[in-house]
Amino acid sequence: MLAYQLLPGEGIEGLRCVVMPERPLSLCEVRVKVHAVALNHRDLTVAAGNYLVAVDDPIIPCSDGAGEVVEAGHGVTRFRVGDRVIASFFPHWHDGVTSQDKIRHALGGDVDGMLAQEVILDENALVHIPPSMDYVDAATLPCAGVTAWNAIFVSSHTRPGDSVLLLGTGGVSVLGLQMARAAGLRAIVTSSSDEKLRRTRELGAHHTINYRHTPDWHEEVLKATGGLGANVVVEVGGKGTVNRSVSAVAMGGTVAIIGGVSGFGGEVNPATLVSSAKRLVGIYVGSRTMLEDVVRFVSAAHIEPVVDRVFPFHQAQDAYSYMESGSHFGKVVIAVH
Numbered sequence: 001m002l003a004y005q006l007l008p009g010e011g012i013e014g015l016r017c018v019v020m021p022e023r024p025l026s027l028c029e030v031r032v033k034v035h036a037v038a039l040n041h042r043d044l045t046v047a048a049g050n051y052l053v054a055v056d057d058p059i060i061p062c063s064d065g066a067g068e069v070v071e072a073g074h075g076v077t078r079f080r081v082g083d084r085v086i087a088s089f090f091p092h093w094h095d096g097v098t099s100q101d102k103i104r105h106a107l108g109g110d111v112d113g114m115l116a117q118e119v120i121l122d123e124n125a126l127v128h129i130p131p132s133m134d135y136v137d138a139a140t141l142p143c144a145g146v147t148a149w150n151a152i153f154v155s156s157h158t159r160p161g162d163s164v165l166l167l168g169t170g171g172v173s174v175l176g177l178q179m180a181r182a183a184g185l186r187a188i189v190t191s192s193s194d195e196k197l198r199r200t201r202e203l204g205a206h207h208t209i210n211y212r213h214t215p216d217w218h219e220e221v222l223k224a225t226g227g228l229g230a231n232v233v234v235e236v237g238g239k240g241t242v243n244r245s246v247s248a249v250a251m252g253g254t255v256a257i258i259g260g261v262s263g264f265g266g267e268v269n270p271a272t273l274v275s276s277a278k279r280l281v282g283i284y285v286g287s288r289t290m291l292e293d294v295v296r297f298v299s300a301a302h303i304e305p306v307v308d309r310v311f312p313f314h315q316a317q318d319a320y321s322y323m324e325s326g327s328h329f330g331k332v333v334i335a336v337h
């Protein structure tokens, strides 16, 4: 069985394909033949050694993979051989609000992840995928899909007709745009690229802003919402964007703090939140139940996640480099055969 390994801190160049020995399953474990793995910005962070949790030994990277059950332990009740599955980002966060115990491991972060021909996971870390969904589309959902869902539909008081501001056109934001439109929300999108903005309009974005040409894009968001502001902001920018996001959100609205593509840090003046009852909410992906809800919604709404490029397994390093270049729109996927 082939797998990629990486010692966090070595960078993308440290990614190497190795032969891994197979081991027998324990009672409640499932062996999954992986068909597709989707990359996230977080995988670059892990490679760079800047992820939230540190490890001393090489790990199999990547959290998001889809595949087929090829063997089930004797105690497994939720899956059978032949079932098509995706893995949940946090193997121990099944439901409810988060806790230290539930997020103690994250696939491809401090424990082995999905960039391998086969993986072994506890049955409770897996979710069924419906027959209508292919492996590539399914692989996009565990991190980017669940994070966007949690931000827009779980941690915010979103109602049909509300407006959502999505920053940039990476994996979280484009899936957020697709889900927001399918749920009847108005979508405002920012990007550094007019061409990418054109593509978001094709996906149903109501208003688009080039943040390079319009550095004070928060004022444009206020204009586009009749002075009210967006009800939810999917804040992936970090220190370079968070204060503009606070300015762009409506009274009583939510800035869902997700990422830091411009770096983490900066300061938010609490006074800017008080009289307008604005909420800042931290988002850390989500639970298996949220992943099940995302799969159900994406399937029912016939959403086809935007996949920019699919790389073959032997070009995993190229897939990482492409992601790092920032030229992608939506998701980058590695097909595993």
Ligand SMILES: NC(=O)c1ccc[n+]([C@@H]2O[C@H](COP(=O)([O-])OP(=O)(O)OC[C@H]3O[C@@H](n4cnc5c(N)ncnc54)[C@H](OP(=O)(O)O)[C@@H]3O)[C@@H](O)[C@H]2O)c1
Binding pocket: 039, 040, 041, 042, 045, 143, 144, 147, 167, 168, 169, 170, 171, 172, 173, 190, 191, 192, 193, 196, 211, 236, 237, 240, 241, 257, 258, 259, 260, 261, 262, 283, 284, 285, 286, 323, 326, 328, 330
């Ligand atoms: N907290 C969590 O649970 C969680 C989960 C998933 C992701 N994240 C974080 O969320 C962020 C996005 O993740 P991703 O996987 O969607 O990344 P991604 O696919 O690499 O997309 C990043 C996008 O951000 C945009 N961007 C870059 N600089 C920007 C800026 N100054 N202002 C606005 N947009 C900017 C770019 O869009 P354009 O090319 O259109 O300009 C770029 O394509 C990362 O920081 C990631 O670590 C956190």
